[in-house]
Amino acid sequence: MKLENPEDQIYVLERGNDAVHVMKSIILSGMKEDAFYVLDIGEIVRKYEEWKVKLPRVEPYYAVKCNDSQMVLEVLAALGTGFDCASKGEINKVLSLGVDPSRIIYANPAKPISHIRYASEYGIDTMTFDNEMELQKVKQFHPNAQLVIRIRCDAEVAQCQLGMKFGCDPITEAPRLLRLAKSLGLDVIGVSFHVGSGCGDPPVFGRAIYSARQIFDLGNSLGFHMRVLDLGGGYPGYTGYSMNRIAEIINISLDEYFPVEEGVSIIAEPGRYFVASAFTLATLIHSKRDILGDSESEVPSHTMYYINDGVYGSFNCIxxxxxxxxxxxxxILDSPDDFAYRETLIPSSVWGPTCDGLDKVNDDILLPEMPVGSWLIYRDMGAYTLPVASTFNGYPIPKVHAVIEEHVWMMLKDRLPLTGDHFIKDNSLQSVRNDSWDELPHMLDDYEDIIPYSSYVGEVASTN
Incomplete structure (x- = not known):
C-alpha cells in the first residue's frame, strides 16, 4: 500500500478486516510518527442508512462546516444528500463535485454581499434570513431568492448553543419580517430553526416544529407559498449514539403539524451525526515528565505525557x-503481559506538542504508565476538528487514511462523483503482524473490559 497521497484514495479492506485493524497495522509497521486519522467510509454510509430508516420524511442536507474533507463530501454526494453551505467557499467546493444547485441551501442568516452575488450567479436560490438588513441585501443582490426565515428555539442542553447569534423570535420578530419581505416583493418559502449543535434535549424538536407551524400559517395568510421546513442541526454522532428519541419526537410532531398530504418538503442540516464516529485519531507520545510527590519520593505523583497533536491541531474542538x-x-494491547497496567494507574495529563501552556488535551485523568513511543487513540474525532486545525509551531495537520469494507465499496464504486480511481485494493499494510492480534481484544470496543472507562478517565467519559 503506497501512502504518498493517502487522502486521495479509499483503501478497500480484505474480508474480515476493519478500520481499527488498519490503524493497528499502520502503528505497528513503524512507518508513522506523525499523528494520523483512519476514516471509516462505511460508518458514514451506515449513518445515512439509519437516517433514511428512522426519519423517512426528512432529507438530510449535510452541514459542510462540520467537516469539509473532500472525501466526506464526495461520499455524501454519492449517497444523494443535499448540502448546507455557509459561505461562497463552501458553495464552490460542493458545486465542484457536480452537485446540482437545487441540493444546496445557503444557511447563513448573515451573508456578505459578495457571497450573495455569488449565490445568485450560480443558481443557489434557497437561503435563510433572520433580520431586516438581510432582506434589504437580498432584495438588491438576489431578488429571485427563495427565502427561509430562521426562528429561534433553543435546547436546554446542547454542546454548542447558537440562538444567541442567529434566529428571530417567532412571536415578536417573525411576523414583522414576513410582512417586510412581502412589501419588498421577496419570496419566502419556509421556516428553519437550529436547536443547538449536539442537542441533549430531544423534546425541543417538538417545540420548534410547533412554532414553525404558526409561522407557516402566518406566511400562507400573507400570500406566500410556504413549502419548506428546515429542522436544522443538533443531531449527535458519537459512537454508540442512538437517534431513536429525537427521531420519535420529530416523526410524531411532523405527523401532527405537517401531515404528509400538505406536501411540505422537510429537510435538516445534520453535521456531526454523519462524521463524528467515522474518524479515529492516533497520536504518538513523544515525551513524558514525571512529577515526584516530594524530594525523597521515587514514585511519581503525576505524569505529563506530550503527544504530537494538540489544541492548535485536531483538538481545537476542546x-x-x-x-x-x-x-x-x-x-495496553500490545501483548497480554501489558494487562498488568491495570494495577498501576497513575494521575496523568496529556499535552499537545506546541510551546503554548494552553495546549492541554486531557487533565486529571488516570492512565497506565506508558513509555515514550506509545500511542494514544481518540475516537469520535470527525466533527469540528480538521476544518479548524492549524500548523502552529510547525506541526502538521494529521493525514487521513480512508478505508472501506468490500461490500460497501461494491455499493458506492459506480456512484458519481466517486469513480474507480477513488478506490485501491491493496493489502500490504493490512497484513502487518496480523497473526499477533488473534487473541487480543478489540482495541476500542473491548478496552473497557481491561480497564473500565470510569477507573481511568473519571467523569470525562460520562460526557457522551
Missing part, C-alpha cells in the same frame, strides 16, 4: 466545540 476527548492507550 476550545471551540466544548468537546471532551478520551484517550485510549494503544500499547
Amino acid at each position: 476550545i471551540y466545540d466544548h468537546a471532551v476527548c478520551t484517550p485510549i492507550p494503544f500499547n
Whole structure:
C-alpha cells in the first residue's frame, strides 16, 4: 500500500478486516510518527442508512462546516444528500463535485454581499434570513431568492448553543419580517430553526416544529407559498449514539403539524451525526515528565505525557466545540503481559506538542504508565476538528487514511462523483503482524473490559 497521497484514495479492506485493524497495522509497521486519522467510509454510509430508516420524511442536507474533507463530501454526494453551505467557499467546493444547485441551501442568516452575488450567479436560490438588513441585501443582490426565515428555539442542553447569534423570535420578530419581505416583493418559502449543535434535549424538536407551524400559517395568510421546513442541526454522532428519541419526537410532531398530504418538503442540516464516529485519531507520545510527590519520593505523583497533536491541531474542538476527548492507550494491547497496567494507574495529563501552556488535551485523568513511543487513540474525532486545525509551531495537520469494507465499496464504486480511481485494493499494510492480534481484544470496543472507562478517565467519559 503506497501512502504518498493517502487522502486521495479509499483503501478497500480484505474480508474480515476493519478500520481499527488498519490503524493497528499502520502503528505497528513503524512507518508513522506523525499523528494520523483512519476514516471509516462505511460508518458514514451506515449513518445515512439509519437516517433514511428512522426519519423517512426528512432529507438530510449535510452541514459542510462540520467537516469539509473532500472525501466526506464526495461520499455524501454519492449517497444523494443535499448540502448546507455557509459561505461562497463552501458553495464552490460542493458545486465542484457536480452537485446540482437545487441540493444546496445557503444557511447563513448573515451573508456578505459578495457571497450573495455569488449565490445568485450560480443558481443557489434557497437561503435563510433572520433580520431586516438581510432582506434589504437580498432584495438588491438576489431578488429571485427563495427565502427561509430562521426562528429561534433553543435546547436546554446542547454542546454548542447558537440562538444567541442567529434566529428571530417567532412571536415578536417573525411576523414583522414576513410582512417586510412581502412589501419588498421577496419570496419566502419556509421556516428553519437550529436547536443547538449536539442537542441533549430531544423534546425541543417538538417545540420548534410547533412554532414553525404558526409561522407557516402566518406566511400562507400573507400570500406566500410556504413549502419548506428546515429542522436544522443538533443531531449527535458519537459512537454508540442512538437517534431513536429525537427521531420519535420529530416523526410524531411532523405527523401532527405537517401531515404528509400538505406536501411540505422537510429537510435538516445534520453535521456531526454523519462524521463524528467515522474518524479515529492516533497520536504518538513523544515525551513524558514525571512529577515526584516530594524530594525523597521515587514514585511519581503525576505524569505529563506530550503527544504530537494538540489544541492548535485536531483538538481545537476542546476550545471551540466544548468537546471532551478520551484517550485510549494503544500499547495496553500490545501483548497480554501489558494487562498488568491495570494495577498501576497513575494521575496523568496529556499535552499537545506546541510551546503554548494552553495546549492541554486531557487533565486529571488516570492512565497506565506508558513509555515514550506509545500511542494514544481518540475516537469520535470527525466533527469540528480538521476544518479548524492549524500548523502552529510547525506541526502538521494529521493525514487521513480512508478505508472501506468490500461490500460497501461494491455499493458506492459506480456512484458519481466517486469513480474507480477513488478506490485501491491493496493489502500490504493490512497484513502487518496480523497473526499477533488473534487473541487480543478489540482495541476500542473491548478496552473497557481491561480497564473500565470510569477507573481511568473519571467523569470525562460520562460526557457522551
